[in-house]
Amino acid sequence: xxxxxxxxxxxxxxxxxxxxxxxxxxxxxxxxxxxxxxxxxxxxxxxxxxxxxxxxxxxxxxxxxxxxxxxxxxxxxxxxxxxxxxxxxxxxxxxxxxxxxxxxxxxxxxxxxxxxxxxxxxxxxxxxxxxxxxxxxxxxxxxxxxxxxxxxxxxxxxxxxxxxxxxxxxxxxxxxxxx
Numbered sequence: 105x106x107x108x109x110x111x112x113x114x115x116x117x118x119x120x121x122x123x124x125x126x127x128x129x130x131x132x133x134x135x136x137x138x139x140x141x142x143x144x145x146x147x148x149x150x151x152x153x154x155x156x157x158x159x160x161x162x163x164x165x166x167x168x169x170x171x172x173x174x175x176x177x178x179x180x181x182x183x184x185x186x187x188x189x190x191x192x193x194x195x196x197x198x199x200x201x202x203x204x205x206x207x208x209x210x211x212x213x214x215x216x217x218x219x220x221x222x223x224x225x226x227x228x229x230x231x232x233x234x235x236x237x238x239x240x241x242x243x244x245x246x247x248x249x250x251x252x253x254x255x256x257x258x259x260x261x262x263x264x265x266x267x268x269x270x271x272x273x274x275x276x277x278x279x280x281x282x283x
Contacts, residue, residue: 126260129173129260129263132260132263132264132267133177133178133263135267135271136178136180136263136266136267136270137178137179139267139270139271140178140179140180140270141179146179147179147180147181148179148180148181148190148191148266148270149181149182149183149188149189149190149191150180150181150182150183150189150190150191150192150193150266151182151183151184151185151186151188151189151191151192151193151209151213152165152182152192152193152194152195153192153193153194153195153202153205153206153209154195154196154202155194155195155196155197155198155199155202155206155226155242155245156196156197156198156199156201156202156225156232156238157195157196157197157223157225157226158196158225160223160255160256161195161196161222161223161225161226161256161257162195163256164222164256164257164258164259164262165193165195165222165259165262167259168259168262168263169182170259173259173260173263175263178263180266185212186209186210186212186213187212187213187214189213189214189217190213190216190217190218191217191218191219191220191266191269191270192209192210192213192217192218192219192220192246193220193222193262193266194206194219194220194221194222194226194242194246194248195221195222195223195225195226196223196225196226197225197226197229197230197232197233197238197239197240197241197242198238198239198240198241198242198244198245199237199238199239200236200237200238200239203239203245206242206245206246207245207246210246216273218249218250218269218270218273219242219246219247219248219249219250219269220248220249220250220251220252220265220266220269221241221242221243221248221250221251221252222252222256222257222262222265223252223253223254223255223256223257224253224254224255225255226241226242226251226252227241227242227243227251227252227253228240228241228253229241230255249269249272249273250265250266250268250269250272251265252264252265
């Protein structure tokens with residue numbers, strides 16, 4: 105035991121260097137934060153709905169909450185109820201069993217609501233397509249504002265998709281206000 109402790113003390117802490125901050129990611133984050141504040145005047149609340157995915161997209165969404173991407177610092181929060189949400193993040197092809205639940209979730213989300221379909225399955229139905237058990241793309245069940253393709257898409261692409269949805273919504277609301 106003494107030899108092991110001596111070796112640990114002699115070697116010291118061995119770990120990899122922290123990754124360098126990605127400047128483009130910081131700029132996307134700042135634009136997203138500004139757009140959310142402009143459109144909503146507060147933090148963006150997101151409700152994630154898994155409509156039948158393989159969980160690959162969910163892993164990337166969880167990575168968005170990691171210290172590297174840190175959605176919380178951008179003012180984006182995941183909420184448990186669609187009644188508190190501004191944006192629905194939907195993954196997977198809509199299974200037959202989730203069709204009613206997805207529609208109810210969409211109906212329970214207050215206006216103005218945004219929908220972002222994540223992954224190839226959410227955008228087009230992916231390899232599952234349409235069958236007796238799958239309704240296919242999210243857009244066949246509820247209206248979709250932005251589709252983020254990829255199998256699974258990178259966390260930066262998901263953040264960019266959220267930014268696109270919020271920016272387009274703030275553009276629509278400002279043009280409607282100018283009429």
